[in-house]
Amino acid sequence: MSFTSEVKSEISQNELKPCCVRAQLAALLQCDATLTITNQQWELHFKTENPTTAKRFWILLKQRYELNPELAILKKVKLKKNYTYAVLIKSDVKNILEDLNLYDQHGFADHVSREVVKKGCCARAYLAGAFLASGSVNSPANSNYHLEIAITDLALAKFIQRVMKRFELPAKIIQRRTQHVVYVKASDKISDFLRAIAAYEAVMKFEDVRIQRDFTNSLTRLDNCE
DSSP states (O other), rough: OOOOHHHHHTTTOOOOOOOHHHHHHHHHHHHHHHEEETTTTEEEEESSOHHHHHHHHHHHHHHHHOOOOEEEEEEOTTEEEEEEEEEEEOHHHHHHHHHOOOOEETOOOOOOOOTTOOOOHHHHHHHHHHHHEEEEOOOTSSSOOOOOEEOHHHHHOOOHHHHTTTTTTTOOEETTTTTTEEEEHHHHHHHHHHHHHHHHHHHHHOOOOOOOHHHHHHHHHHHOOO
């Protein structure tokens, strides 16, 4: 299991308060869902390649709205032939979007209102949802420290960046092909992000490997000096 998968598995098991369930659902929908309206029929299509993320989304939906959305597992025919997990919501779509403050006069909003992430706990849950949907982090065994959340919408990327700054996480944004990537490279800030989203076991593992590497590097430098 990759380190990213370990982090996602850990945060997907965290218990959330009702307000935080709302915030995390909002992030998951924004990053991985599309809205279609055909003949007055509203549908939300949520897709992810990570089964942990799909399961978390399913559970939170049932927890807050008592829905029974359709679930499908699709196999890609190209590249690595990975599976895609799709959740289809056909009922109460407009009410869900309004409850999450994700609907405005133009349709699916590009970011939630500040009210959804006003409380610190909700902001943390929102970041955890964004990471579950579109995030990745290099293994601490890799000296190239890198954590990112990659999404297609620039306005949403800037919103996530602002939420991260509330926790003194100076994230930057770059464009990679069709995606806008919110990223952090400093090892201590990656550790702070993992702590912010309540991935405490991942923090311990990350810090343990990082400290061992720094200690080994220090010894190597001393040997070279001598």
